[in-house]
Amino acid sequence: xxxxxxxxxxxxxxxxxxxxxxxxxxxxxxxxxxxxxxxxxxxxxxxxxxxxxxxxxxxxxxxxxxxxxxxxxxxxxxxxxxxxxxxxxxxxxxxxxxxxxxxxxxxxxxxxxxxxxxxxxxxxxxxxxxxxxxxxxxxxxxxxxxxxxxxxxxxxxxxxxxxxxxxxxxxxxxxxxxxxxxxxxxxxxxxxxxxxxxxxxxxxxxxxxxxxxxxxxxxxxxxxxxxxxxxxxxxxxxxxxxxxxxxxxxxxxxxxxxxxxxxxxxxxxxxxxxxxxxxxxxxxxxxxxxxxxxxxxxxxxxxxxxxxxxxxxxxxxxxxxxxxxxxxx
Numbered sequence: 414x415x416x417x418x419x420x421x422x423x424x425x426x427x428x429x430x431x432x433x434x435x436x437x438x439x440x441x442x443x444x445x446x447x448x449x450x451x452x453x454x455x456x457x458x459x460x461x462x463x464x465x466x467x468x469x470x471x472x473x474x475x476x477x478x479x480x481x482x483x484x485x486x487x488x489x490x491x492x493x494x495x496x497x498x499x500x501x502x503x504x505x506x507x508x509x510x511x512x513x514x515x516x517x518x519x520x521x522x523x524x525x526x527x528x529x530x531x532x533x534x535x536x537x538x539x540x541x542x543x544x545x546x547x548x549x550x551x552x553x554x555x556x557x558x559x560x561x562x563x564x565x566x567x568x569x570x571x572x573x574x575x576x577x578x579x580x581x582x583x584x585x586x587x588x589x590x591x592x593x594x595x596x597x598x599x600x601x602x603x604x605x606x607x608x609x610x611x612x613x614x615x616x617x618x619x620x621x622x623x624x625x626x627x628x629x630x631x632x633x634x635x636x637x638x639x640x641x642x643x644x645x646x647x648x649x650x651x652x653x654x655x656x657x658x659x660x661x662x663x664x665x666x667x668x669x670x671x672x673x674x675x676x677x678x679x680x681x682x683x684x685x686x687x688x689x690x691x692x693x694x695x696x697x698x699x700x701x702x703x704x705x706x707x708x709x710x711x712x713x714x715x716x717x718x719x720x721x722x723x724x725x726x727x728x729x730x731x732x733x734x735x736x737x738x739x740x741x742x
Contacts, residue, residue, distance in 0.1 A: 459501050558698075559698075649694050
């Protein structure tokens with residue numbers, strides 16, 4: 414092979430590598446610790462401001478004799494305002510999840526479990542507001558049952574997240590991995606590229622939902638009719654997208670490790686996320702049990718994976734038995 418052909422071959426191999434490196438560097442700049450810290454401070458300020466504004470609107474709705482439709486739409490229960498800062502916290506957690514997408518598979522799944530638990534604990538505050546009205550009217554009925562279901566479901570999810578992290582930390586490294594360091598580095602860069610696309614999609618979805626909210630607020634001011642947008646499908650849609658990103662990462666991971674135990678675990682984790690997606694849209698009374706079932710399934714898969722990896726590690730370190738010359742006689 415001539416030197417010119419070698420140069421073309423090397424340039425052909427280096428061009429994609431340079432693209433992955435550039436995308437990886439862009440990811441590191443966007444999701445740097447400095448930017449995440451700045452976002453955290455911004456989320457805290459927005460959460461406090463949103464909480465105060467919501468409380469003020471409720472106060473005006475209770476005190477004004479004929480409040481405008483925009484103010485009346487805030488309701489008259491102060492407990493409803495508690496869920497407002499949680500929406501900002503959830504947004505920050507989702508950004509953290511996307512930024513950590515290039516990390517280990519178990520860490521990414523743990524982040525998704527954490528977000529689901531926060532969604533359910535946020536709904537508890539909405540249930541408390543509805544149950545509080547029943548208590549004040551001395552009409553506590555079975556309609557208050559979702560409060561206790563979501564409360565204990567959130568607690569169980571909190572526990573299951575801790576169990577999943579504990580089980581994941583006890584996993585055994587695969588001793589027989591034959592993937593080169595270049596393949597692993599490329600896989601990490603590919604996951605960072607997926608994270609950049611998912612981050613752009615998150616900003617697009619957030620901007621779209623905020624735009625709908627602003628349009629409906631304007632409509633309320635002009636027409637005088639209450640019709641504020643409740644952004645309840647935002648995280649549901651995001652989890653739907655993450656199902657496809659998990660499948661994409663599963664396909665890309667085969668290049669690094671196509672071993673059966675890794676492929677099965679990744680596919681089973683995708684099944685767990687699909688069940689969680691169904692849980693977020695199902696609602697009471699099947700939503701919480703379905704989410705808990707999905708987490709238990711993920712923990713069970715990781716336990717079996719750890720057991721499988723210990724068997725593999727033991728087999729690779731087991732001494733080779735001596736050959737018996739009389740075995741075939």
